Amino acid sequence: MPRDPDPPPAKRFKPGSPFFRLDKKKPGMLLPRAGHAAVGVDTQRKQLPIYQSRTQLINQIRQLHNAVFIGETGSGKTTQIPQYLYEAGIGRQGIIGITQPRRVAAISLAARVAEEKKVQLGKLVGYTVRFEDVTSSETKLKFMTDGMLLREAIGDPLLLRYTVVILDEAHERTVHTDVLFGVVKAAQRKRTEQNKIPLKVVVMSATMDVDLFSQYFNKSPVLYLEGRQHPIQIYYTKQSQSDYLQAALVSIFQIHQEAPASHDILVFMTGQEEIEALARTCRDISKHLPESCGPMTVVPLYASLPPAQQLRVFQPAPKGSRKVVLSTNIAETSITISGIKYVIDTGMVKAKRYNPGSGLEVLAVQRVSKAQAWQRSGRAGREDAGSCYRLYTEEEFDNLANMTVPEIQRYGPHTVCRVCSSASAQTLLISPEFSCAEEVLTIISLLSVDSVLYNPPARRDDVLAVRKKFISSEGDHMTLLNIYRAFKKVSGNKMNMKLESSLSDLTNVRRCLAHGLFMNAAELQPDGSYVALDTHQHVAIHPSSVLFQAKPACVLFSELLHTSRCYMRDLCLVDADWLQEAAPEYFRRKLRATKS
Template structure:
């Protein structure tokens, strides 16, 4: 075993030799960061108040409070690690800015909202859920005492459906605005409207703060009525950037080589964060790393490999924040979930593949696929900023500097590249009279909006009256569920038990059951009979139906797009005549994931007019 391990290690070293070239970018391009731990007690050895005072933002505290006190809207730009996300809400609360209302801080992802709330609660020496709380999908840890509330973009948007003026909030902080998620873009318009209407009605003013480490400042300032931009200066630890000499054809192999090069040379206390594109890559890389680490020479540093991706249960996500044994290196394999507010303590090295998995939607074909693509420059700098939170750090970029200069400056807003069915449903629930005239910061294409309306109409969620689109009673129920519209006719339980999901399934079921009871949805168990569940999916996902062809291939019934079954599916070696998919992943081929076998008659029942010309095997 030892000889094989040495041989493998030598192979990795040879593969890396000459591959990486150290670059010392000009001073203005170096990213620096201050450490801000989250999600647990990492403050051993140092007083927490002293940590707060050492953050770069502390030096600007008095000036910042004075500016924010007199501004209705402000845009705050601060480097990663400046402390803006954890400190500004506390500054506002301590200075009584906003009066007796709640201070809301939105995050694109639930793990960020939870870990940030835990950190701020720790700093304030209060129990989480009292003064500081959080709300994410299917989990609400707040009370009537909560004055600082972290929540996901989607949850604040859902609150706006009930109260469009957001009356309970005195300050809304939209954090990580540069990510430009669909929910964030919609929130921009919602809070801007709420701020204006509250002023017109002489109600308590709403203060709006937009924060990011990097942003198209002119666009945001112009959108928010020429709002002033406040820059937070200061840096603690430098980050050295390394680029490859040559382009890498296989970024996964290059990542593996980089991990073990670092593992051999760096002290065990230095953790590594590797950015990959998705769950499959992460799990495969995790298995490979664990296998190779077993074969390293005796006496070598041990390795703890931890995955981090959105569908991972929250308790497993939070494992990355826990301190491990001092003689074991922590290697975190993550999607872009770790790019922003999620700060993992102890990270010294970042390995950036330069790739990300992003949605792409084509209204003409009705296909929404997850495609692997290059990151933007803004994303690359965000990734580099994860290193060196405690000390100086190093970022290995697995692409050349010339390639980096060709990256887009900013990420294309998600609202311009995704299915808008959920957005349209939410806006109609917010009583927006004309979706096309909604005040988007970046307007989606009219074709995408029309395609979303058509899809909702086919699902029975909307109808046209007097040249207006309005919600049907079913659509009102759909909007109440924190799910995609196609998953909202009733709750569909999974066919198989997944141990990673069971920790949350009872809480999710309870909340969904409460919503069903509230809206009078009849509840009845299907027990062992899966036909009802599959029939329900057929009535919801009929737009995602595929048909087996005579040559053994599959085509989507809607656009006749060639698709194949993903190798991870239990149906990979079978050929059912008709199936539904939940997601398309486009790599070398267009793969279907999350499949369900259905009867063509069920599809015809769901939308007879739609399938009259499309189904070959259905009754006519």
């Protein structure tokens, strides 16, 4: 991002200037509530809006099998309802499970509730996320990602360990949450039919559009909680902003020069590259500001950050320094970042859409919905009165879609069970024929999760130097295999398959991948571009691939991703003859179609 130090960006626009205008017309935004002071945990719990409705809420939930609960951001619903149920003896026969869309939310919420209950994390209160289980036989309040509960349901469809399941942040409509609706509804019905301990389901949302949730769970009652803990002022821009990144930069330093250092800032961006670029620019500009402005601690937050790096956002900035958190929509819900007084909302989000015709997942920047905008503004009022600067006009806000399109309508069918795509399963099943089941199982396992590679921009050269030790000229799949072999030898088995290894000869591994993934092949064209053989789509090698600088004649890819171009990701060098060998009739049909 270009610097603009002359004049300092912060001096361009002020809240009282034509750049921002305070909105006083929107209902429900300025809610009277006492300011936050340094008080104990017990006192804080009693100050939450939900506390006044505690008795009534418990009595209602006790009588219901299903309930849909609506409470504004900051009302206390996520941390308090599980505790209220446990304290009232509801669901004590088993575990009260609380699902979250994101791991950082599950971890931070469990830590907060353990603090409020004055217990060691992992005892009464625990959490389970991928690769980390902080629970014990004593755990009764269990926070987890929705994907982890789905995984448990594979082995225990009735979810017999649980007496209450709380599906939190249901308005986000993630694929996993939507699938869980069906899982818990089926478990609830079957447990009743089999005279087992009933399962109580509580759906929690921060938005008012919950009729679908109520209808799906047998027209269950909707419980409303009015009030937010602290007031929030909303500012809009006077004119539409052509460059929301520049507007965000200006807003950050405008606040930094005028507000007390203890007032932290949360900025909503769209992705890792944007965040890291803005972080570098902020750090650079802050070094050249007058001493009166004070130092600035810039902390990024996005999904591909390692867990330990994500948790840095909860650490206070050094004394006298302002914390500026640059985040994707990962910070929209559930998590409370202490000290946040200002929210800067760019109004943009990066989202995937799946095209079933082409098989492409398109990742594009788009406008947020109104529901997302309100969620973002709510981050400013978690601990005290706050302000939200929306980098778009009020008219632009009015034209936003009311709700975000659910992920299940935007994502590919492989999203929930990525290992079980037709292509991956076929590759795995035929791998014994090529004496490389061990390698193929490893590769498919590595591809079934988010990228195992972390690329901190500040250490780019170090990362590349280390990665060179594992790079294979035969592609990304072989590179992943090298990395895993260096980390740990494969152990265990699947489907009683004979795990025979090809050892150092990886030709059979690539031939096996060709037989399983032949529909994901692309061929080099005379002009240097690539065309996918199945769809005839023009594609390119993703810059992150180890084959990016090469021009192999024929490659396989694990997925297509459309951003500025249609990119192939996770590539493998193959021989065109192997593809013909794998599916001769398929390629004959393709050849006939091309000629006709």
